[in-house]
Amino acid sequence: MSAMTKHVYLEARKCLRRGWFARNAPEAIATDEASQFHADEGVEVGLQARHLYPDGVAVEWIGLPGTLARTRQLMNDPNVNVIFEATFATDSYVTRADLLRRHELGWKIGEVKSSVAKPEVEDDLLDDLCYTVMAASRCGVNVTGASLLQINPAYRLGMPAEALFREADQTEAVNERLAEFSALWAAARDGTDSPGPPEATPCTACSDCPYYDDQCFGRDVDYSVRNLPRLQRPRLVGLLDAGILDKRNVAGEFLASLNERHQGIVQCVKSGMPYVSPKLRAELEAVRWPAYYLDFETVKTSLPLYPGVAPHAQVPTQFSVHRCSAPGVVDGHAEYLADPACDCRRHFAERLITELGAAGSIIVYSGFERRIIGELAANFPDLADALRAIQTRLFDLLPIVREHYYHPAFHGSFSIKTVLPALVPAMSYSSLAIADGDTAAVKFAKMARGCYGPEECAAIRRNLLTYCAQDTMAMVEVHRALFQEC
Numbered sequence: 001m002s003a004m005t006k007h008v009y010l011e012a013r014k015c016l017r018r019g020w021f022a023r024n025a026p027e028a029i030a031t032d033e034a035s036q037f038h039a040d041e042g043v044e045v046g047l048q049a050r051h052l053y054p055d056g057v058a059v060e061w062i063g064l065p066g067t068l069a070r071t072r073q074l075m076n077d078p079n080v081n082v083i084f085e086a087t088f089a090t091d092s093y094v095t096r097a098d099l100l101r102r103h104e105l106g107w108k109i110g111e112v113k114s115s116v117a118k119p120e121v122e123d124d125l126l127d128d129l130c131y132t133v134m135a136a137s138r139c140g141v142n143v144t145g146a147s148l149l150q151i152n153p154a155y156r157l158g159m160p161a162e163a164l165f166r167e168a169d170q171t172e173a174v175n176e177r178l179a180e181f182s183a184l185w186a187a188a189r190d191g192t193d194s195p196g197p198p199e200a201t202p203c204t205a206c207s208d209c210p211y212y213d214d215q216c217f218g219r220d221v222d223y224s225v226r227n228l229p230r231l232q233r234p235r236l237v238g239l240l241d242a243g244i245l246d247k248r249n250v251a252g253e254f255l256a257s258l259n260e261r262h263q264g265i266v267q268c269v270k271s272g273m274p275y276v277s278p279k280l281r282a283e284l285e286a287v288r289w290p291a292y293y294l295d296f297e298t299v300k301t302s303l304p305l306y307p308g309v310a311p312h313a314q315v316p317t318q319f320s321v322h323r324c325s326a327p328g329v330v331d332g333h334a335e336y337l338a339d340p341a342c343d344c345r346r347h348f349a350e351r352l353i354t355e356l357g358a359a360g361s362i363i364v365y366s367g368f369e370r371r372i373i374g375e376l377a378a379n380f381p382d383l384a385d386a387l388r389a390i391q392t393r394l395f396d397l398l399p400i401v402r403e404h405y406y407h408p409a410f411h412g413s414f415s416i417k418t419v420l421p422a423l424v425p426a427m428s429y430s431s432l433a434i435a436d437g438d439t440a441a442v443k444f445a446k447m448a449r450g451c452y453g454p455e456e457c458a459a460i461r462r463n464l465l466t467y468c469a470q471d472t473m474a475m476v477e478v479h480r481a482l483f484q485e486c
């Protein structure tokens with residue numbers, strides 16, 4: 001039987017069955033390049049925090065008994081005041097504290113997070129910290145303080161290590177929830193230790209449960225009710241309570257209780273035919289031709305890649321523009337891919353202004369491009385007028401699809417990668433070497449950090465250009481196909 005970890009406990013707190021799967025049938029650990037990069041970033045931020053305490057001592061993992069003994073030894077050494085990765089275990093529970101510092105007559109626990117510090121602390125971060133405090137306390141540690149260390153949004157490359165983190169004392173907030181956490185100690189351990197999973201009971205945690213589709217209510221269901229777009233949690237619980245798992249089984253009072261959009265989706269799935277709103281054509285005809293189909297790629301890292309860039313800031317790196325004189329009639333293509341060695345935001349903005357001409361709709365698929373253009377205008381005041389003029393021409397296809405069209409093959413998703421094969425079966429992303437935005441961003445970040453040789457970089461650049469061009473060509477084709485549907 002595997003140990004009770006923070007992840008298992010926090011899952012069990014939401015739903016015992018969820019905790020059981022986390023403990024007994026953990027999700028496969030993603031090993032793709034993008035997931036590994038994000039995991040490595042978290043490790044790197046943790047290591048950076050160690051620079052705050054040059055005299056601190058790290059507890060290396062040497063198997064549980066040895067690691068526990070080493071932790072005890074360091075805590076008993078009066079010359080050691082700061083311990084990294086102090087490890088505690090009792091009663092099947094295990095925890096490791098990022099930072100353990102001597103504090104008053106006991107110890108202060110610190111959790112290091114790679115997210116940016118915000119004025120309001122997110123609940124899940126407090127939950128993380130509370131778990132560590134609870135488990136360490138149960139192991140006999142006199143915890144006299146608890147805090148979160150997050151990335152300081154004002155940090156810029158070149159600043160000292162102390163400027164990278166913002167620490168916020170959370171002792172009071174943790175103490176407020178500690179009794180509730182402790183009350184679940186035995187139930188979470190025993191409930192996740194049974195030979196089989198506890199019975200499935202509908203609850204609000206079903207809404208974002210990672211086990212829903214493969215291990216629970218969504219298993220072997222073709223058109224799961226959970227993926228009704230933006231379905232409120234209590235409404236999902238009501239449907240599950242009534243045993244309605246598939247959209248095709250929503251009828252009577254349950255159908256009547258859904259909003260108009262959801263009712264349309266249910267009818268569409270039942271009939272197997274797309275739903276087309278009578279307003280779709282008018283919405284599509286609002287485009288002014290020639291139209292420019294525009295897509296951006298960006299890179300975002302916890303520790304900035306370039307001077308003057310904030311942690312986690314989205315730096316635009318790439319765009320593709322397909323110019324069309326009528327639906328589906330392409331008469332030009334332009335693209336841009338930054339040099340990863342330097343911050344190319346200004347060059348990006350200048351090229352964008354040049355390539356988008358002076359008139360005609362600029363078709364995007366989400367509000368992302370509008371936001372990035374606004375940030376560029378704020379960064380480069382001399383380009384702001386031209387960039388704001390671009391913003392006035394933006395035409396977002398996504399809300400039109402969301403409101404006025406539905407295909408059973410969407411399965412609740414309006415992502416261009418789902419919409420494209422449903423509307424244009426001849427096109428898909430499946431054969432691309434880079435097929436999603438996260439991978440594109442990670443490849444770029446790794447080029448900027450010098451992780452690849454010249455030949456690999458050249459191949460990645462080709463693949464990035466192909467991927468971004470596919471996104472705008474997908475928009476061209478989806479737009480054309482939508483015209484044919486109405």
Ligand code: SF4
Nearest residue numbers: 015018205206209216
């Ligand atoms: S889908 Fe719901 S009942 Fe099933 S494991 Fe997840 S949260 Fe628990």
